[in-house]
Amino acid sequence: MSKFNNNQEFFDFSVNMVVVPIKDIVERMKEHHIKLPLFIYRFLLKETIRDEVFESKRYQSYTDELQYRLRNYDMHSIFLLDKLIHQYELPFDLPKFKEMLFNFLYLNKDTKDIDRSFFDQIIELKDHYELQVERMSYDEFYQLIENRLFQTTGYIDGIHSNDWTDETLTSHTLGDLKDLGQKYGIKVPRRINKNRLIEILAAKLRLTEEEVAHLSTKSILDIEIYAKDKGFRISTDLKKRDMIEFIKFSLGMYHKDIPNDNYNYNIPIPKLEEELEEEIEEVKDEVIEDVIIPEEPAEDDIIIEDIPEEEEIEEEIAIQETHEIEEIKEEEVQVKKEVKKDLKKEPKQEIKEEIEEEEKDLPLELVDTDLLTEEEKELLDEKIAYIIRKYHKKKKRRKVFKVIFFTLLILVLAFVAYSVIHYLYIDEGNLPFNIPVFWK
DSSP states (O other), X not given: OOOOSSHHHHHHHHGGGGGSOHHHXXXXXXXXXXXXXXXXXXXXXXXXXXXXXTOHHXXXXXXXXXXXXXXXXXXXXXXXXXXXXXXXXXXXXXXXXXXXXXXXXXXXXXXXXXXXXXXXXXXXXXXXXOSOOOOOOHHHHXXXXXXXXXXXXXXXXXXXXXXXXXHHHTTSOHHHHHHHHHHTTXXXXXXXXXXXXXXXXXXXXXXXXXXXXXHHTSOHHHHHHHHHHTTXXXXXXXXXXXXXXXXXXHTTOTTOOOOOOOOOOOOOOOOHHHHHHHHHHHHHHHHHHHOOOOOOOOSSOOOOOOOHHHHHHHHHHHHHHHHHHHHHHHHHHHHHHHHHHHHHHXXXXXXXXXXXXXXXXXXXXXXXGGGSOHHHHHHHHHHHHXXXXXXXXXXHHHHHHHHHHHHHHHHHHHHHHHHHHIIIIISTTXXXXXXXXXXX
């Protein structure tokens, strides 16, 4: 292997290694038993498409909601990155991914226990290919590298289970989380029943059989309050946080030893395609300068005739196109100014409120029952009936308290009236029942 005095020397050299096709790279990784955890793949993919995601013209075409979600781009799951690539047809910069992959593997060769012969083979392969940019769709690329990726214990789609915070969840819609679960073979429901709720609590809180049996006698609301008192917020109506907990439970992730992420991510993030194309052009120029082409005498002189009429027409067309382009640019500038004004007028709080409203439950009359399973419909009816019963019970209790209160009040007022009559007329100067007179 070529000896590199430091990491930077390898980083500078690795741009030359990207001419090796990804298929050959994957084969060498397979030979050396090199596999990537999904959280490393997420990092490489995230940085590969970052420039495309935030490209100015494309970014302006995003909805306000998506722009808000992209504020937390660094915590996007692989599912969301895939979704961005396909939804907005983002070009995949394969050479950039390959260079970052080489740099990452070299920087972490000791952590990954990578033999130096791996890099020797890649460098040797480099000389067998011409300098050219390998282009490939993301789907084609993923089919090649998929068998070199693996899921790590304690991670969901490349994100540590503890990092699925409310901030991370703002980037995901409820539909995204349902699709994320489906990606890993989990059907995430919109609602769960009482038994499933107790199962999740038992796994999360390590409850004994006696505690589980005791919870089974309680109502759903009492169980939710019990969970909250234990520092674990969950509901039968699954919101974003609850959906992630359901996925963790389904994957058996509670109380598992999670390996530490000891990898070094301090690698340069190249804008590779432009640099590589410039390098190819330089090489081509050098080759052209080295080749001497002998001059041959021309048999006939080439006569070039001026065609002034065509030149005038071309000039007129060019002038018209220039004016049209300038008008279009002025219109674009005007539109951008108006859009910016509108965006400035709209408070950021409105966007946040829209995101927060998504987490709230829909009113019962707006629920589309066609989207619910039979189990969910039964659970919904059960919960509605329970809430109605509890409401009537509270209403009845209030009514009883009111009757008792007014009865006592009437008795007190009647006794006061009788005492006044007794004191003034029946037995002047004395209160009934020999009650002492304190004001004499």
